[in-house]
Amino acid sequence: MAKVTIIGAGIVGLATAFSLTRRAHQVRLIDPSPASGATHYAGGMLAPVAEVQYRQEKLFPLMKDAARYWPELIAHLAEHTALPLGFDDSGTLVVAADHADGQHLEELALYQHAFAMPAERITTRQARTEEPALSPRLTGAVSIPGDFQIYPRVCAEALLDACRTLGVCHIAEAVTHLKAAERVTAIHTTESVYEVDEDEQVVLAAGLGAGEITGWDNPLQLRPVYGDILRVRVPAALQPLCTKVVRAFVEDRPVYIIPRAVDQTIAIGASTREDHLREPKVGAVYDLLRDAIRILPGLEECELIEAATGARPGSPDDLPYLGRARARNLIVSTGYFRHGILLSSWAARRTTELIEGLAPEDLQHCDPYRHERSHTL
Ligand SMILES: Cc1cc2nc3c(=O)[nH]c(=O)nc-3n(C[C@H](O)[C@H](O)[C@H](O)COP(=O)(O)OP(=O)(O)OC[C@H]3O[C@@H](n4cnc5c(N)ncnc54)[C@H](O)[C@@H]3O)c2cc1C
Numbered sequence: 001m002a003k004v005t006i007i008g009a010g011i012v013g014l015a016t017a018f019s020l021t022r023r024a025h026q027v028r029l030i031d032p033s034p035a036s037g038a039t040h041y042a043g044g045m046l047a048p049v050a051e052v053q054y055r056q057e058k059l060f061p062l063m064k065d066a067a068r069y070w071p072e073l074i075a076h077l078a079e080h081t082a083l084p085l086g087f088d089d090s091g092t093l094v095v096a097a098d099h100a101d102g103q104h105l106e107e108l109a110l111y112q113h114a115f116a117m118p119a120e121r122i123t124t125r126q127a128r129t130e131e132p133a134l135s136p137r138l139t140g141a142v143s144i145p146g147d148f149q150i151y152p153r154v155c156a157e158a159l160l161d162a163c164r165t166l167g168v169c170h171i172a173e174a175v176t177h178l179k180a181a182e183r184v185t186a187i188h189t190t191e192s193v194y195e196v197d198e199d200e201q202v203v204l205a206a207g208l209g210a211g212e213i214t215g216w217d218n219p220l221q222l223r224p225v226y227g228d229i230l231r232v233r234v235p236a237a238l239q240p241l242c243t244k245v246v247r248a249f250v251e252d253r254p255v256y257i258i259p260r261a262v263d264q265t266i267a268i269g270a271s272t273r274e275d276h277l278r279e280p281k282v283g284a285v286y287d288l289l290r291d292a293i294r295i296l297p298g299l300e301e302c303e304l305i306e307a308a309t310g311a312r313p314g315s316p317d318d319l320p321y322l323g324r325a326r327a328r329n330l331i332v333s334t335g336y337f338r339h340g341i342l343l344s345s346w347a348a349r350r351t352t353e354l355i356e357g358l359a360p361e362d363l364q365h366c367d368p369y370r371h372e373r374s375h376t377l
Contacts, residue, residue, distance in 0.1 A: 001024050001025055001026060002020075002025045002026070002199070002200075002201055002355050002356075003025070003026045003197055003199060003200040003201070004020055004025055004026070004027050004028075004200065004201045004202070004203060004355060005027075005028050005029075005030065005187060005194070005196065005200065005201075005202050005203070006020075006027060006028070006029045006030070006202075006203045006205055007030050007031070007175045007187070007202065007203065007204050007205060007206050007210075007213070008030075008031055008037075008204070008205040008206030008207060008209060008210065008334075009029050009030075009031035009034035009035065009160065009170070009205075010031075010034075010035060010037045010038060010039040010156075010205070010206075010207050010340070011035070011039040011042075011152060011155070011156055011159075011340060011341055011344040012205045012207070012333055012334070012336060012340060012343075012344045012347050012348070013029060013031065013034075013203070013205035013206070013333075014029075014034065014035065014156055014159035014160055014163065014344075015073065015159060015344040015345060015347065015348035016203060016205060016333065016344075016347060016348040016351045016352070017029050017159075017163045017168050018073075018076075018077065018080075018159050018162055018163050018166070018348065019073075019348035019349060019351070019352045020348075020351075020352055020355065021163060021166040021167065021168050022076060022080075022166065023352060023356075025352075025355065026167075027163070027168045027169070028168065028169040028170075028171060029163065029168055029169070029170045029171070030170075030171045030173060030175055030187065030189065030194075031170070031171075031172070031174075031206075032172050032173055032174045032190075033172070034156065034160055034170070035152075035153065035156035035157070035160070037207045037208065037209070037310075037311075037313075038207055038208075038310045038311060038312050038313060038340060039152050039153075039156050039207075039340070039341070040152070040153060040156075040308075040310065041227065041229055041308055041309070041310025042152045042229075042310065042340070042341050043149075043152075043229065043256060043258050043267055043269045043270055043341075044086070044149050044150045044151055044152040044155070044258065044267075044341050045092070045147065045148075045149050045245055045247075045256065045258065045341070045342070046066070046067050046070050046147065046148040046149060046150060046341065046342045047067075047092060047144070047147040047148075047149075047245070047247075047342065048060065048063035048064045048066070048067045048117075048147070048342065049092075049112055049117045049118065049119050049144045049146065049147050050092050050094055050119075050144050050147050050247050051063065051338070051339065051342075052108075052111065052112060052115070052117065056318060058319060058365045059318060059319055059339070060115070061362060062319075062320075062343060062346055062362060063339055063342055063343065063346075065346050065362070066339075066342045066343045066344070066345050066346035066347075067146070067147075067148070067342060069345035069346055069349055070087070070148065070150070070342075070345045071087075071089070072345075073345045073348070074087045074150075077155075077158055077159065077162055080161075080162035080165050080166060081158045081159075081161040081162040081165065083154075083157055083158040083161050084154050084158065084262050085150070085154065085155055085158050086150045086151030086152070086153075086154030086155040086158070086260075086262060087148070087149075087150050087155070088148060088149050088150070088151075088260075088261060089148045090148075090243050090244045090245075091143065091144060091145040091146070091147065091148070091244050091245070092143075092144040092145075092147035092148075092149075092244060092245040092246075092247060093127055093130065093131060093134075093141060093142070093143055093144070093244050093245070093246050093247070094108075094119075094141070094142040094144065094246075094247045094248070094249075095124070095127060095134065095138045095140065095141045095142075095246060095247070095248045095249075095295060096138060096139045096140035096141070096248065096249050097135075097137075097138065097139065097248060097249060097250040097251065097291075097294055097295065098139055098250075098251060099139055100251070100252065101139060101140070101248075101249035101250065101251065101252065102139035102140035104249050104252065105140045105141075105142060105249060106121075106140065108142075109121055109142050112142075118144065118145065118146050119142050119143070119144045120142065120143045120144075120145075121140075121141075121142055122141050122142065122143045123141065124136075124138040124139070124140065124141050126141065126143075127141035127143070130143075130244065131242045131243065131244060131246065131296075133238075133241050133242055133296055133297070133298045134242070134246070134295065134296060135294060135295055135296065135297055137294075138295070147245065149245050149258055150341065151260050151262060152341050154262060171189070171194075173189035173190055173191045173192065174189060174190045174209075175187055175188065175189050175206065175209075175213055176188050176189060176190060176213070176214075177213060177214040177215035178202070178213065178214075178215040178216050178327075178330070179215055180215055180216040180327040180330065181327065182327065182328060183196075183327050183328050183329045183330070184196050184202045184216070184327050184329055184330050187202065188215070196329070200329060201329050201330075201331065201355050202329055202330050202331070203330075203331045203332075203333055203351055203355075204325075204330065204331070204332050204333065204334065205333040205334060205347075205351075206334065207313045207334055207336075207340075208222050208224055208311055208313045208334075210222065210313075210321075210332065210334040211334075216325060216327055216330065217325070217326055217327075219368060219369045219371060219372035220315075220321055220332070220334065220335065220368065220371075221315060221316050221371045222313050222314065222315060222334065222335055223274070223314045223315075224274075224276075224311035224312070224313070224314070225272060225273070225274055225311065225312040225314040225337065225338075226271070226272075226273050226274065226275070226276075226277065226278070226309055226310070226311055226312075227269065227270040227271055227272060227273075227309065227310055227311075227312060228269070228270060228271040228273075228280045228281055228284040228285055228288065228307065228308070228309050229267060229268070229269035229270045229288075229307075229308055229309075229310065230267070230268040230269070230285065230288055230289065230304065230306065230307050230308075231265050231266070231267055231268075231304075231305050231306035231307075231308075232265065232266050232268065232299060232302035232303060232304050232305060233263075233264065233265050233302060233303045233305050234259075234264050234265070234266060234302050235301060235302065235303070238298055238301060238302070239264050240259060240261065240264070241259065241266065241296065241298050241299070241302070242257065242259050242266070242296060243259055243261070244259070245257070245258050245259070246295060246296065248291065248292075248295045250291035250294055250295065251291075253287060253291055255268065255269075255287075255288060255291040255292050255295065256268070256269055256270070257292055257295065257296055257299075265305070266299070266302065268288050268289070268292045268299070269288065270288075271284035271287070271288065272338075277309075278309060278311075279309055280307040280308065280309050281309075285307055312337050312338055312340070313334055313335055313336060313337060313340070314335070314337045315335035315337060315371070316371055317370075317371075318337050318338075319335070319365050319366055320333070320334065320335045320336045320337070320340075320343060320347070320366050321333070321334050321335040321366060321367075321368040322334075322335075322347060322350060322351070322363055322366040322368070323354075323363050323366055323367050323368050324354065324368075325368060325369075326369075331351055331354055331355070332368040333347050333351055350362070350363060
């Protein structure tokens with residue numbers, strides 16, 4: 001049994017704490033405000049196929065494994081909490097608004113087939129049979145039955161509850177720096193100093209905050225990539241407005257619509273911007289609403305209950321930082337960028353393997369020091 005301190009209780013820190021504590025490791029978790037970072041704002045699509053992007057061949061296998069691990073994580077979670085889990089395996093539809101978008105969808109489907117991904121071209125009539133509230137004007141549709149979703153806020157609550165039940169100690173303080181040379185010997189917070197035992201491991205899973213924690217040879221090049229996301233409540237007479245995740249291209253702009261059965265809300269997201277505006281940007285909100293309504297016209301009748309902006313922890317090559325630091329008892333786990341909800345199941349499993357002395361092969365592209373040289377130039 002190992003002693004482990006995890007810094008950061010977003011979806012990655014929480015899933016890691018849960019995985020470790022289930023395997024009888026002794027875990028303490030330090031975070032002033034669990035799940036208040038990117039996790040709070042995320043759409044929660046577990047979508048390795050729909051999210052596949054050209055030239056991201058190193059990322060795709062990690063996303064595929066992560067999607068495979070989610071149902072098992074959810075099954076384990078259900079054994080340790082009575083709270084809702086927010087997992088929905090109804091599948092995903094990808095649709096196109098105009099003819100150029102239809103062409104885009106066609107090309108994406110060819111790429112998906114080239115990599116043997118389970119995506120099926122269907123007629124727009126079939127799409128509307130599955131989701132009758134979709135616009136009759138769509139020009140193309142693809143069904144991806146294996147792309148699921150979780151409700152990140154709900155799932156994070158459930159993970160925290162399960163961790164507490166299993167005995168994880170939560171310290172609600174912010175870490176400022178580590179005392180580290182050959183190994184981490186102390187963790188300094190805004191309130192206190194926590195000694196790290198000789199045989200203890202430390203996991204740095206503080207999302208964007210990991211870049212700010214000093215006292216070790218911190219090589220992380222993290223940047224905030226902002227995303228605006230909206231939430232609407234569906235009136236009783238229209239429920240459910242849709243049941244599957246619907247992703248769409250509208251005049252080349254991507255938009256997604258995520259129904260949440262648990263509270264009859266729908267998330268509409270998300271912009272991608274690096275302009276450092278921390279609050280919802282008017283133009284982005286306008287685009288999201290207009291494009292989502294074009295795909296699912298009934299959204300016009302819903303109540304807008306939230307417009308929010310979160311910051312994704314981006315890395316220069318879109319791959320996470322997951323691996324051992326030079327301080328021998330420190331593991332870095334951050335930089336999950338656009339896919340941290342999906343990848344958290346994978347991150348939890350790989351970190352547990354590292355702590356148990358294994359050397360997972362798929363961490364070869366995730367070395368926390370891979371951008372160190374350019375960092376110092
Ligand atoms: C609008 C939007 C939509 C998204 N949609 C999706 C999606 O559909 N699917 C998907 O897979 N991903 C999505 N993402 C990305 C995903 O949200 C992130 O990749 C993921 O949340 C990263 O998780 P994390 O635990 O590493 O970081 P975070 O969720 O940011 O959590 C970090 C935690 O560390 C804590 N912390 C920070 N600094 C310190 C410190 N000094 N001391 C102690 N604790 C600290 C914070 O309080 C926080 O709780 C989306 C993101 C955004 C913004």
